[in-house]
Amino acid sequence: MWLQREIGLAARPRGFHLVTSEVVEALPELGELRVGLCHLFLLHTSASLAVNENASADVRVDFERWFNRAVPEGAPYWTHTLEGDEDMPAHIKAALLGPSLSLPVTAGRLALGTWQGIYLCEHRDHGGARRLLATLWGER
Amino acid sequence: MWLQREIGLAARPRGFHLVTSEVVEALPELGELRVGLCHLFLLHTSASLAVNENASADVRVDFERWFNRAVPEGAPYWTHTLEGDEDMPAHIKAALLGPSLSLPVTAGRLALGTWQGIYLCEHRDHGGARRLLATLWGER
């Protein structure tokens, strides 16, 4: 079984957002897979995907705080500055976290650990809606 | 051919650990694949997987040193601090390196480069045993 579908993710403010439910609800065919993989690929270069803690919202606040310090806006070494102060840092953050996730599927569900959720990491101030290409394959 | 198996990794001290043999020994079915993929997914949010140098142990020491400086404990900007000083840095480190690896399989073996090995990156002081979900698929 192969399935590929583009999923639109609603626009979110800059920061780290839990989107597990939004992704799973867009992929009801997950339920047909006995064993397989779910590949999620964000079609953008200034937002990213990650897997991390799904419980405390302050974890996601701290992600934003750390990344802003690690990849500072307005640093004197940036040369790509025409698209806004946060644009070049957004590209670096997106590369560090990456545009894609490969998640195992077991018995019709994403096989995530108890505390794992899917983050949409929005690195732009006004990134707008984001497009995700999901690919599912495996055995029924 | 599809195979999925949970692998328990023994508890290790905080730091970077070479686990290639431990993983390969838990997956004897690798030998049946002519060509395929091996996906490894760590079911945790404060440890991670990476591929890097399998020879000098001092490379793994330096990984720990760099990550501790890049993601400092006790920084004033952390808000998620109830689970220990190293907990929030562990989440950031885990996201930077990621919970999963996709490794090619060729002629019954992981097709790693000569100097490549699989690292378990333990970011907690007392992380305990870790659980890895392995998925293999491909052609016999």
Place this chain on the structure above:
Amino acid sequence: MWLQREIGLAARPRGFHLVTSEVVEALPELGELRVGLCHLFLLHTSASLAVNENASADVRVDFERWFNRAVPEGAPYWTHTLEGDEDMPAHIKAALLGPSLSLPVTAGRLALGTWQGIYLCEHRDHGGARRLLATLWGER
């Protein structure tokens, strides 16, 4: 359909390089896939792969600048120094970005976003030619 092929990437200077065309031209069988995945795995520990902006060359310049500041050469905490000042930083950079990419394939083409391209990230001063193992699978 399964295909696996080693691709040689020409030696490049230290820095971030767009290699989308070079990779796609080495994989004409992409055209046969209706839906599938393309996995690219770099067989090295001091170079890496990433997906980011394919338009402005100054984005790639800024990647090199940021990574050089984030992972400094000659820092007093490095212990693995025998292979050159940039060797240990190269290992860290390679782990942050990772050795592999999983890219969706749709209707015979890599399904990248408009602004996405494949980067070869060369972290050594004289890394030489690099070897990439490509694996394609999916439905015709």
